Amino acid sequence: MSQAGTLNQYIQMVEKVYKAGEGDVLAQLLSLRDEHVENRNLRSSNIVSLVDGNCIGPIDEIIIYHLLTVKALHDKDYMDAYENQSACVASVVKMLQGQKDENWSLPLMYTVCLDLRLVAQKAEGCNPQDNGKILEKAAESLLACFRVCAADNRTADSDTKRLGMLTLVNQLLKVYFRINKLHLCKPLIRAIDSSPFKDHFPLAQQITYRYFVGRKAMFDSDYASADEYLSYAFQNCHRNSRKNKRLILTYLIPVKMLLGYMPSKTLLEKYDLMQFWDLVLTVKDGNLRGIDQVMEAHENFFIRAGIYLIVEKLKITAYRNLFRKVYLIENTHQIEIASFQAALQLVGQDDVDSDETQCIVANLIYDGKIKGYISYQHKKVVVSKQNAFPPLTSLYQ
DSSP, X not given: OOTTOOHHHHHHHHHHHHHHTOHHHHHHHTOTTSGGGGOGXXXXXXXXXXXXXXXXXXXHHHHHXXXXXXXXXXXXXXXXXXXHHHHHHHHHHHHHHHOTTOOTTHHHHHHHHHHHHHHHHHHHHHOGGGTTXXXXXXXXXXXXXXXXXXXXXXXXXXXXXXXXXHHHHHHHHHHHHHTTOGGGHHHHHHHHHTOTTTTTSOHHHHHHHHHHHHHHHHHTTOHHHHHHHHHHHHHHSOTTOHHHHHHHHHHHHHHHHHTTOOOOHHHHHHTTOTXXXXXXXXXXXXXHHHHHHHHHHTHHHHHHHTOHHHHHTHHHHHHHHHHHHHHHHHTSSEEEHHHHHXXXXXXXXXXXXXXXXXXXXXXXXXXXXXXXEEXXXXXXXXXXXXXXXXXXXXXXX
């Protein structure tokens, strides 16, 4: 829209596009990220009276709340902007409920919901003491849209609003991850996984969905599922989307490492993730002191990505690799606990006593990383004569 357009011209244009059922154009005209938001003519102080009566319903309400949001953003009143954008989404919900057997307005729903999340993040940034309450309220508005889409099960497949479910779920997943309410993801994941449109949603939305579900599986210690979801996201992400591929790898790499697959230096160099290379070397070597040093050196990166505790679990793999070295050196199936303890002390675990060493071994046996048992009477570990240290990659198949 021209920067010189008057408010009346803008209202007429939106109304015309609404009557024509042009969803994509309507979404652009009501987007907070479109160039028309810079038009000072749309920031009148009497927006309500100027729109009311000059435009048909229900689009009149949507225009009013959109322009009130634009004005509030210009005034840097982010809380007011959030409240008006929330009202805009509620008006879109009413419009969707009134539209039977048609889904042309889905692009508008996507736009106002995305804008609501972004405005809520700005409002949250100005009110950090709210501890995610603004975003949580925004999620309730998004859920209202989701319910309208999910309930539209009598319409023909080509016109059903259920096609909009995944885009909304992705917006909700972004909110829940941001406010650390991952338990709220579960019913959404169930709804998508049971949807007949599961494999027919746009590929970009499927990639985003699998990225978040993969991350959730990682936090739930379901590494096989995390690997499946994150691998799909990485493999299907456009080759030019380097930033997104790097983001996916930030979670996929530690998951792969926990499953026994170590990334190549070439891959890490390509995506500027060399923070993991020293970790690969120390884990392979069973160097516990080295792992602590790597985690300290890259602490900010691991914490910011939310993978610090996941990376710390790689110590279990390092213990397994260290104890396998002891087994290969001693070349016997009955190994003194003292030998494992001495190995731990060599790699910087000076304060580990015999009981703690037994505990580490017991955990490795329980996890299937060592095949054998502990003879407490003789203070020995008796390992299987066949495959005493199974390949890590075989444990999660």
